Amino acid sequence: MKTPLFNCFNEYNGLLSLTITGNYGGKYRNPYHCTRPELFSGSRTHSTDRTMDLGLAEDHFSRPVGSFVASDIEQLKLAIEECKKLIPELPEHSERQKDTVVKLIHLRLKLQELKDPEEDEPNLRVLLEHRFSKEKSKSVKQNCDKCNTFIWGLIQTWYTCTGCYYRCHSKCMNLITKPCVKSKVSHQSAYELSICPEIGLDRQDYRCAECRTPISLRGIPSEARQCDYTGQYYCSTCHWNDTAIVPARVIHNWEFEPRKVCRSSLRYLALMIARPVLRLKEINPLLFNFVEELVEIRKLRQDILLMKPYFVTCKEAMEARLFLQLQDRQHFVENDDMYSLQDLIDIYSGRLSCSLTEIHTTFAKHIKLDCERCQAKGFVCELCKEGDILFPFDSHTSVCHDCSAVFHRDCYYDNSTTCPRCARMTERKQDEMPHVKEA
Template sequence: MCEPDTRLISGLCFPICSRFEELYASIMFCSEIYAESRPELFSGTRTHSSDRTMDLGLAEDHFSRPGSFVASDIEQLKRAIEECKKLILELPEHSERQKDTVVKLIHLRLKLQELKDPEEDEPNLRTLLEHRFSKEKSKSVKQTCDKCSTIIWGLIQTWYTCTGCYYRCHSKCMNLIIKPCVRSKVSHQSAYELSICPEIGLDRQDYRCAECRTPISLRGVPSEARQCDYTGQYYCSTCHWNDTAIVPARVIHNWEFEPRKVCRSSMRYLALMMSRPVLRLKEINPLLFNFVEELVEIRKLRQDILLMKPYFITCKEAMEARLLLQLQDRQHFVENDDMYSLQDLIDISSGRLSCSLTEIHTTFAKHIKLDCDRCQAKGFVCELCKEGDILFPFDSHTSVCYDCSAVFHRDCYYDNSTTCPRCARMTDRKQDDESDVKDA
């Protein structure tokens, strides 16, 4: 026998075991099976002698399918629910009769909700404060309304989710929403707060929540003040649920990835910004590369991939094989080598990005140097020593001329005191062309 605790069902507190929560969660899926296996619970027959059975209103067919409900109106259902609550309190705790009565109470509440809030009256799509709300069909009971902070009982309540920022709320709470969609903020302001917890103090907030303006204080009277580590501002318990998230400013300045407490709007904003490449590390904190070796390794791999890109966009076989699509989740890796997303930095810290990027780098190099004759033909021979294998700009032992992009052995390039042979030829050719124009 499980230990009793106090749960709130249909506005009434009474001792109830945890099995009732399971009954409630599964009632939608097994009510018909349960009715067939225990017909005495769902009929007007009195299996237990009680003078109050008829007073409960259970003799009528409250538990049939929704379309066949014609016998009771809303007032009769309300009276039956109240009588059912009283009977639950009077019955012995954890007894079979109490459990059966709870199941009956749930069915009565379902019927009442169907009459008061017909599902067909609720639109499938609603737009409010740039939110695009879509009516949910899920009957899960584990969701929480972001407006009133109470559980969404999917079995008996209509609820919506914003397709942009995943804001969830009851249908009845829709008109009370004051928070605009975070997705619009991401679209119009794709930049992080890069100061670590920029606190301004409760007095600067007039001792009110930074979002809904509810009065708050550090003493919890009338409402507890909770600080968001991302914005540095204070929020009430309705706007700040003690959710945690990795804060970009702490990552960039301290290479710290410990999740910190943030408000609900900051949590959604950080989640939507997670994969956006908006961090230019060499400008924000260039010293970070001196202390994090993994960053240096990733930067070199990204530079090599950018050198490989011209081979692929001019190679028919590479285009057919769609080699560059191996980086479709990190498209910015084939566009530049200095922009990072917060997800990139998290994966660098964990070592996942180094492993996956090294594997992709190996695949790319294999195609250019071994598998494709056309790409091999675009290699270079060191014009300084005129010896050795064919060279490519992404080889680790090579150096590239910054002016003409010619490739040489690294040792040859730095030991040679003369200018680049290719640059010299190009200069001579340019002078000859200019002299021919003058002669003409």
């Protein structure tokens, strides 16, 4: 008969995870999670002279009633069974019952330590294009991507791939069959742009698309889980029901609801999210007709490209490193039609519009107000010869496509003649032609 002493009694990777409540004014958890100094000091004093030692030495594994020594795996297993039988028999919420629970935790940890001893593992291991680096963190909040169980950093050696962040126990490394996703990103920097391109379980031979484990929709022998990005089916080991924003749904439907994807797709999308590989005007040009935010961002990007020549030739702008404000989106100073998935997510949320408008204002202020050199590169409307100095990124101007001269928009479209600057350049070329012939 279980007492209310246990709120949770679950096993992960052969270890015991339990939460104990009692009359201490709070909760005891697995001692490796506890940060209270009195627990790590090795003693706790109450009204009696009871000492509760939380070390892992074998002397502390004695049964509260009687004693025995747990020195090997078989004896530890027997000790664990003895503790499990004894706990319900002891008085509820008693000190002896709490001591026994704590001892049971340590027995479990000691058993796992004997099964998976600490060895001198190399700091770097290369496998299937993964570059695994040995972790020093003692966090237990990570899961092994191979066996899908907790990584107990205190007593287990584990590695993380520096490329795709694949995590696994040292003992699981020889069982890995998944190549590094970063290599796929390097060789195939393009999204699948069909929405959930399902091919069916029969085309997969009723096997996981990745590890080839037999699967079915009925869950026998293993549950088939569909990845919304690839459209294929995976087993529960390769598909943890993680969710991610799918690029195809964003491009075609402007839909940002996260969908369930397999582990490899999750990593691939995470590594690709900041890469500018989406040319919207070719993939879905109609999107600009329905999403006003996209039109606004496109105009801001076009203006920034018009500002670029001013900064490239301005010493003050180079010293101030104004372009560093766009260091996370370098493609914004290279073109105006390539987008990353992160760009589209930020456009949808409104963050990109705010930040890019602020940067646009800073750039324009430097050119039009702060820097005399940049001001000297402005234009006077040659059609009306009136008004302030004009710049190509001003909202009320138009630019000649042939010579890049800047005019008031109203003057440019009302004028039926050709561009004055283009006319002068043409006349100059005609004047030079006779001299060329005579030579």
